[in-house]
Amino acid sequence: MRTIINKIKTLTFSILFIVALLGCNSKNKDKESIKDAQRVASQNVLSSVIDSIHSEINDGDYGLIDRFMVIQNDELLADFKYKQDYETIVQKYDTTNHQYNFNSTDWHPYYKQTELHTLQSVTKSITSILLGITLDLNEDYNVDNKVMPLLTGYDTYFLDKRKQNISIKDLLTMRSGIQWNEETDHNDTTNDCFRLESSDNWVEYVLSKPMDTIPGTRFVYNGGGTVLLGKIIRTITGKRIDDWAEEKLFEPLGITDYYWKETPDGEIDTEGGLYLKAEDLAKIGSLFLNKGKWNGKQIVSESWVTTSTSPLLKNVKPHWKSVTGYGYQWWIPEYTDNDKTNIYSANGYGGQYLMIAPKHNLIIVFNGWNINNDPEQSTYRALQDRIIPALKNK
Structure with missing residues (x-):
């Protein structure tokens, strides 16, 4: 009798366990279904906004756009070319064939009719990544190191004690204290970036x-500081930054096709000279x-x-529409x-x-x-003003 009762108890427990398990699976399936539905709804809303932007690009509202890609959850949602x-467009401008003439179609926006697109100051963000890898792999160095000992052969430019106190972090955050004017039109001959790119020795120009x-x-936008970062990477690693990039960043990511401008003194243009395909960016x-x-x-x-992507400095461009x-x-x-980053970006001229x-x-x-x-509308504002609000309000 006791054996029968035990068997009944065991059977009852098994049935209850199965029922409970089925209930859990059902709930899990419901949760997954809800998530799937939310994901589909989100992508539908996003697709509508993307289509609208694409249509406006075709109408010319955003000026000269070459590529527009959207990726969410590792899925390519849009890729418009x-x-x-440009050959006709630039005819009224100076088209002297030189790598720093922005109206030369051999160099801009594509490199010699390939799919490699100029990145301009997006190059700075990638230089920062390469510096991060450098410091990760060399424990004797960090962002608090002074730059003077890392720029050997330029001692005569460090007579000002303030210049001796510039740290790697100061260069990374555009607070070197070096007098610099890069806020005027790029073709303005008083613009320090124009003068830098016209000089024979870029490091010397910056340090002079x-x-x-x-x-x-104080934050002052200064591409010359990024030139110094490229030289510092070479000092620490013993490799020019293009070789370092190929070994430590491009090859691991499967980036096999790129171009990087070389400066007259045999260095690499780390402030604006990198070309990549949009897919690799x-x-x-x-x-x-x-x-x-x-x-x-x-x-x-x-x-x-x-x-790198935290707001270490606040409201650096008070005249911009957003608090950047x-x-x-x-x-x-x-x-x-509370300094949580909602959006971060690498930005480049043009x-x-x-x-x-x-x-x-x-x-x-973009x-x-x-x-x-x-142009009438800005692609820089598209994510913040068009896409994110649509996702929030779905």
């Missing part, structure tokens, strides 16, 4: 500039969205990614009161943008070449 007749403030105290975005990992391998440390922060050569156009919204697992790539006329 636009054909522009006087100091006008104490390092680490998107890989840089994916690397950062995944906190420095690629295919399970840590390419650059998570801490470098986090710090700045990290390690990355812009942060939207962040919360309309080069790699924009990332971590909360939405979203990557936007390539354009609006250098002679201002």
Whole structure:
């Protein structure tokens, strides 16, 4: 009798367990179905906004756009290519064939009729990544190191004690204290970037500039500081930055096709000279969205990614529409009161943008070449003003 009762108890328990398990599976399936439905709804809303932007690009509202890509949750949602007749467009401008003449169609916006697109100052953000990898692999160096000992052979330019106190971090955050004017039109002959790119020795040009403030105290946009970062990478690694990039960044990410301008003195243009395909630029975005990992391998440390894309400096461009922060050569156009980054981006002259919204697992790539006329609408605002609000209000 007791055996029968025990068997009944065992059977009852098994039935209850199965019922409970089925209930759990049902709930899990319901949750997954809800998530799937939410994902589909989100992508439908996003697709509608993307189509609207694409239509406006075709109508010319955004000026000269060459590429528009949208990636969410590792899925390519949009990839539009636009054909522009640059040969005809630039006929009224000086087209002398020189790599720093922005109206030379051999060099801009594509490199010699290939798919390699100029990135301009997006190059600075990639230089920052390469510096991060350098410091990750060389424990004797960090962002607090002074730059003077790392720029050997230029001692005579460091007579000003303020210049002796410039740190790597000061260069990364555009607070070197070096007198610099890069806010005027790029073709203005008083613009320091124009003068830098016209000089025979870029490092010497930057270091020859006087100091006008104490390092680490004031944000002044300065591409010359990024030139110094490239030289520092070479000092620490013993390799020119293009070779370092190929070994430590491009090859791991499967980037096999690129071009990087060389300066007259045999260095590499780390402030604006890199060309990549849009697909490969998107890989840089994916690397950062995944906190420095690629295919399970840590390419650059998570801490470098986090710090680089945090608003270390606040409201660096008061005249801009949004309250924009700045990290390690990355812009942060939207962040919360407690400094949580909602959007960060790599920005380049003419309309080069790699924009990332971590909360939405979203990557936007724009390539354009609006250098002679201002378009009616700005691709830089598309993510913050068009796409994110649509996702919030779905």
